[in-house]
Amino acid sequence: MSGWLILAAILTSLSGLVYLAWTDPKRRRTHDLPKIARRPFVWPARIATFGPGVYLTIIGHWSGLAIWAGAVTTLGWIMAAITPETYANLRDDLHTKRASGWAKAQQMSKAALSLSAKYIPGRVLAWRIDLPRLVKAPTGTLQPADDIEALKARISALEARLHRLEDRQASDVADFEARDRIVVSVGENQTDKPLNAAE
C-alpha cells in the first residue's frame, strides 16, 4: 500500500513536470520550437507537481516524502536534460525500428511457413495458418508484408534527421561568424571578412 502510494505520488508529479517542461517558453525558444500562445494548465500542473509532496507531509509519511522528493528531482533533471532533438530522434528511431522489426518478423514467419510446407506432409498441414494475414499489425506501424513502406519510413526519418542536423550546423556557423566577423575597409567599400580571411 505504502509503495503504491509513493509510486502514485511520483507519477502525478512527473505528469505535472512533463506539461511544464513541454510548454516552457524558454525551453521552446532555445530549441527553436514553435511558440505556444497559451498555457492554460500551468497552475494545475504546478499543483500536480508539488501536491503529492504536501499530501505526504500532511499524513506524516516521512520516508515516502524523502523518496518522492529524491525521485522527482532526479527524474525531473533527466527529463529536462534530454533535448527536444533527442526526443525527436528517439521517436524516429522507435518508429523505424518498429516498422523494420515488423517487416523482419513477417519475413521470418513466411520463411518458416514455406519450410514447413516443404518438409511436413500436407495432411498434417491441413491446419496451417497464414500468420501474416492473421496477426494484426501494431497500431501506428506499417501494414504486413509492406517492406517498401518500412523502407520509406526509414528514409523519411533519416531525411528529417539530416535536415535537423543541417539546420543546427547552419545556425552554429551563423553564430560563429556573427561573433568573430570584423569589418575590414577596402578603399571606399566596406567588406565583411572573417578573421582568418583578413589577408
Added chain:
Amino acid sequence: MSFLTQAKTKRFLAVHGWSGTLLGLLLYVCIFTGSIVVFEDEIDSWSRGQIAYHDSIGTLVDHKFRVAARNVDRKYYEEVSIFRLADGNMRYLFHTHETDQETGRIVEPIVRMTLDSETGDVIERWEGLRSELPSDPGGALRNFWVDLHVQLYMPNPYGIILVGVLGLAMMFAAVSGILIHRHVFRDAFVAARSSKRLVGARDLHVLAGAWGLPFAVILAFTGAFFGFAGNVGVPLMSMSAFGGDQEAMIETIVGVREDIDLTPAPLAALDFVIRDGMSRSGAAVNAIQITNYDSAGAKIMLQMDPSPGSLAPQTLAFDGVSRRFEGEAPLFGQAPSIGSSLLGIIGPLHFGNFAGLASKLVWLGMGLAMAFVTASGMLLWTKRREKDPLWRGFRHWIVVTVWGLPFAMLVSAVAYFITVPVADPNLWTPLGFLAGAVVAVGLGLRTESTEARLRLANAALCLAMPVLRHLMGGTSWAEALIGGGTEILVIDILLLAMGLLLLRKARPAVSDREIAPITPIQEPAE
C-alpha cells in the same frame, strides 16, 4: 532571483569556481564512491557470492542465546549485542570494558560467537580485544569502497576530517551556485543547447545543479556532520563546556546508572520482549542489546527497523527482569528531544537506507547527479580558460579522473575476485585499485582519445565482471534466482547493461561512421 549586486555576484562566482576547482577532484571521488556504497550491503553479498538473508532477527532467540551464554565468562556479561548476519547466521558479541595496565587506556575485551540460526550450533568463536578483531576477507571489497568514500583511504582521523571539509565545500558550492545564478527557476527546463561553445556546457551544469540543489545540501550537511562530529565536534564541546573532560561530558549527556543492582537474577524471556517491541513499533527487531545480563539490573534495548512511513529507527527500552516497557530510548541525551530526533534522521538521510531498495535507488540517482554537477562544473571552469595550456592540461586530467575512478574501482573488484580464494583480498583489493589508477594515468598520458579509451576499458570490465565472479566460484544466476539472491542478479545485470551502454557510446558518431566522404565529381575533359 538574485539578491546580489553584480560585483558581489562576480566575487561569489570566483569563490564558487575556485573552491570547486581546488577540491573538485576529491569531491568527485567522495561523491561517486558514496553513490556506489549506498548499496554496501548488496555489494557485500554480491562479492561474497552469498544469497543475503533479508529477515530481521526473528522471534525465537531466547533459548539459543541462553545456551550460548552459558559458555562465556560472567565478566563479559556487561554488554551483549545480538544481531543477524547477512548470511542468515546469528552473531553474539559479549564484551566488557577494562583499563589497560600498561597504557592506562580503556580497552574492550570481547567474545564473538557466530551461531547457526536454525540449529544453534556455534560456527565460530573468537576471544580478544575489539581492536584486534581479525579482518574479514569476504568483506574486503565492500570495506575498501566504503573506506574510500568515508576517509578517502587515508589514515584516521585525517581522512574523515578531509571528507568533512569536502562536505562543507559542497554545501558552499551548492548555495553559492544558486545565489549567483539569476534564473534558477526560469532555466529549470532548459536542456543544454546543442552547441560546442560554452553555453552548452553551462546549461548542463546549471540544470543538474538546480535540480539537485535540495539533496546536495542534505547530503553535504549530513556528510560534513559525520566528518566533524566525532573528531572535531565532541572534543570541541568537551573543551568548551567540560574543560576537556570527555568522560564528564558523556556522563552528563548520556547519564550514569550508579545504582546498578548486580545481584544474579534471570533475564526475562527475550522472545516475549521481542514480540512486545514489534507490536509497539509496528516494525521488526534489527538488533538487541542487553546490559548487565543475568543480574537484577539488566536492561534490554531493542533496535527496531524504521516503522512504515518513518525515517529513523526506534530504540525501545525494557527492564531486563520484569519485561516492563520503559519507553523509547533517545539517541542523544537522557530524555526525548528535538535534537535527538534530528540526530536520528541524519544517518538515514545520508545513507538512504530507510526504505530498502526503493530509497537506495533514489539515493544512487541523486548521488550520481551530484557527481555529474561536480565534474561538469570543473569542466566548465576549465573550458572558460582553455586558451591557457595549463588549464587545458588540467581539463584533460579532470577527464582522466572522471573516467579513471570507476575504472580503478572495477580493477579493485577484479583483484578481489581473483585473490579471494588464494590470498588476502584485504591487501590485494586496494593494490588492484592502485594498479587501475596507474593504468588510467598511463592512458591519460596519450592526450588524444583518452576519454574514449577509458570508456572502452570501463565497458570491457563491466562486461567481464559477472563472468569473472562466476568463474571464481560465485553464485550462479540459476542459484540466485532459486534462492532469492536478487542483489546478485541485479548487480550483474546492471554491470552488463552499463558495459553495453558504454560500448555503444564508445562507438564513433553516426555522422562519422555512415556518411561516406564526398568524392569530387570528375569534370569531363573538354
